[in-house]
Amino acid sequence: MNVVFDIGNVLIHWEPRALYRKIFASEDEVECFLGNVCTSDWNLEQDRGRSFTEAVAEATARHPDHAEAIAAYHHRWAETIVGPIAGTVAILEELAARDVPLYAITNWHQDKFRETRLRYPFLGLFRDIVVSGDERLVKPDPAIYELLLQRNGLAASSSLFIDDSLKNVKGADAVGMTGVHFTTPEALRVTLTGLGLLQD
Template sequence: MEQIKNIVFDFGGVLIDWNPVYLYRKIFKDQAETEHFLNNVCTYQWNVLQDAGRPLAEATAEKQQEFPAYKDEIAMYYGRWAEMLGGEIIENSRLVKPLSEKYNTYGLTNWSAETIPVAIERYGFFNYLKGMVVSGEEKLVKPDPKLYYILLDRFNLNPDETLFIDDNAHNIDTAGLLGFQTIHFTPDMDLEEVLTEMGIL
């Protein structure tokens, strides 16, 4: 195993707590209505299309035509998007600065190009990244290998020397096939402990 020189973070679910429920539980009267809306109207799969580069205004207008009864609620998805940010996952995000002093740190994220500036402005850990690849800017989403190759080429990284941390198993699988060292982060994991055991921290 090659010595680690680079660490690449996914953002949502690893460093940032993002969940549409944070917004819609303020809008709908009960949990069942919130779940219905997010499972059938503004779904996770629909949001991924915007992560892949589709303009937010276009996505919103199409969805409003499809579900006119929810026109106002659909407009809120990106109109009040910042309210979906639950904050930093602080036990992980506080590791970025010390890691950046020993390694080259980067981001590889599925995120809309139109909303990522909100997160960058809000969270200080972005200051410690040498660079990032944002799916919405590249019009590709993980786990498409092409997005990983953009990261490797742009920053001249060797995957054997690069540790990739993501909470999505499919994204981790692709990284592993491409030769990255990986950590599949789960909510019950102590990332600091894992990195310490690996001799990284």
């Protein structure tokens, strides 16, 4: 069985609030900014490959009063990375030790991912990582899952996909992979042990 991981919020904790809690005085201000200015839909276009320079300019044109905070999304982006999710990294390392074929598909801006990859050596355990920004495709588009499968000669029926986003899990299911919705490392360990991929 091939095991395919999502990376953000499965192996690495990504949280823009970690940055904006340093910029705004209250939680309400943080939520208002992320809900109306640098939104998840806006960020998804960076995951699709749009440059951060273009993204900052677009958002600043809409919200010039927030120019400095918008620019921080780009220039202080590293502060949105809280750190590794230790329990899942341990699972990844155990699977690697058992010679389980490991792959990843991540919605991540290509340049920001390359910066992040340098910080986390465990990402080197993957045989291949499909990065949305490089491919101009984002999950749950079926094409991004099919790209990984075709590029590596993998059968969907022999591939397990793990993601914290239920819609991305359903996207994997739709192309014939076995989707697993990630909630906690402990729950993932139970699932993988039940499938015989980890030892009890």
